[in-house]
Amino acid sequence: MTKQTLQIRKGSPEDVPVLLALIKDLADYERAPDEVIVTEEQLMSDGFGERPFFHLLVAELNEEVIGIALYYFAYSTWKGKYLYLEDFIVQEAHRGQGYGKALFDAVVENAKSEKVKRMGWQVLDWNEPAIEFYKRYNADLSDEWLNGRLYFE
Amino acid sequence: MTKQTLQIRKGSPEDVPVLLALIKDLADYERAPDEVIVTEEQLMSDGFGERPFFHLLVAELNEEVIGIALYYFAYSTWKGKYLYLEDFIVQEAHRGQGYGKALFDAVVENAKSEKVKRMGWQVLDWNEPAIEFYKRYNADLSDEWLNGRLYFE
Numbered sequence: 001m002t003k004q005t006l007q008i009r010k011g012s013p014e015d016v017p018v019l020l021a022l023i024k025d026l027a028d029y030e031r032a033p034d035e036v037i038v039t040e041e042q043l044m045s046d047g048f049g050e051r052p053f054f055h056l057l058v059a060e061l062n063e064e065v066i067g068i069a070l071y072y073f074a075y076s077t078w079k080g081k082y083l084y085l086e087d088f089i090v091q092e093a094h095r096g097q098g099y100g101k102a103l104f105d106a107v108v109e110n111a112k113s114e115k116v117k118r119m120g121w122q123v124l125d126w127n128e129p130a131i132e133f134y135k136r137y138n139a140d141l142s143d144e145w146l147n148g149r150l151y152f153e
Numbered sequence: 154m155t156k157q158t159l160q161i162r163k164g165s166p167e168d169v170p171v172l173l174a175l176i177k178d179l180a181d182y183e184r185a186p187d188e189v190i191v192t193e194e195q196l197m198s199d200g201f202g203e204r205p206f207f208h209l210l211v212a213e214l215n216e217e218v219i220g221i222a223l224y225y226f227a228y229s230t231w232k233g234k235y236l237y238l239e240d241f242i243v244q245e246a247h248r249g250q251g252y253g254k255a256l257f258d259a260v261v262e263n264a265k266s267e268k269v270k271r272m273g274w275q276v277l278d279w280n281e282p283a284i285e286f287y288k289r290y291n292a293d294l295s296d297e298w299l300n301g302r303l304y305f306e
Contacts, residue, residue: 023230035231037270042233054228072228075207077176077240078188080195087230108303117190117305122298131299140302145275146284149293150261152270 004061006099008106011056011068013048016040018065019056022089030124054086057110059103066094069107076118083111085121100133108137122147157214159252161259164209164221166201169193171218172209175242183277207239210263212256219247222260229271236264238274253286261290275300 011019020040027036038046046053059067067090074084085107090100111119123130125143134141164172173193180189191199199206212220220243227237238260243253264272276283278296287294 027231032231038230038233043230046228046233053226053234070228070230073206074227074237075199075223075225075239077191077196077223078180078185080191080199081206084227086228111303112305119303119305121301123301125297125299134301137303140300140304142300142302143296144278145300146278147293147295147298148274148276148287149295150264150272150290151293152265152272 006102007060008057008102009060011058013044015056015058015065016043019043019068022068023087026087026089057103057106059090059099061094061099066091067099067103069103071107079117082116082118082120083114085119088121159255160213161210161255162213164211166197168209168211168218169196172196172221175221176240179240179242210256210259212243212252214247214252219244220252220256222256224260232270235269235271235273236267238272241274
């Protein structure tokens with residue numbers, strides 16, 4: 001049996017095709033497959049241009065990307081700058097082996113090294129496996145906020 | 154009777170003291186008065202430094218600031234860059250006169266001129282006046298997401 005070696009590293013433009021595939025997998029799982037309108041080109045320029053709109057970490061197993069964490073720095077009028085984890089995905093075939101924990105831990109480390117006071121994300125209220133995962137971090141999971149949205153065009 | 158003239162303009166460092174006072178008023182209303190740890194100094198450097206972490210619009214009535222809208226550009230892996238309205242406050246004494254609508258409309262205009270596909274915010278599920286306000290915009294108000302949070306230090 002080959003030894004499975006997990007490596008967490010910063011994402012690069014070469015990771016964009018697998019990033020978009022994972023984003024689409026997650027949208028399917030979240031029952032919103034038609035909501036994804038971003039393209040590889042857009043992710044490329046938004047994430048790796050002169051002023052990136054997001055940061056990407058990838059989890060690589062034997063040189064194959066099996067998970068991603070995409071985050072940016074948001075602003076709270078209560079806490080100041082904070083890390084917002086927009087997407088956090090591990091391929092279904094590779095779940096339950098601690099790879100997600102290694103990836104999430106790396107995001108937490110980045111939050112701490114940026115000296116932010118808070119890290120935030122959202123999770124669907126029926127996504128039990130994810131909720132259980134976050135509970136193991138003693139995360140605060142609040143259901144008292146509604147998400148307001150307006151769409152243009 | 155003096156004519157009431159409302160002006161919406163970009164915020165400046167001089168607006169920071171009233172901004173912080175309004176942030177604290179809102180935290181009181183949201184039953185979390187002790188959560189506000191940002192200071193005037195921090196808002197000053199975060200909002201008006203070389204690389205601002207947020208944008209500020211103020212509503213001024215006869216040269217007195219009576220409302221603020223604070224937003225930043227967030228990133229959605231479904232929609233790309235979008236406008237996130239972090240705080241939107243009109244002083245209690247000045248509500249019900251359309252000033253909030255004028256301010257919110259100005260934020261919508263800024264979202265459109267930045268060509269984002271989405272504008273987002275959060276509202277507490279018991280904040281009926283705010284919910285009614287957003288419903289007049291036909292906003293999507295979803296209750297199926299939990300807010301996950303970790304705090305540091």
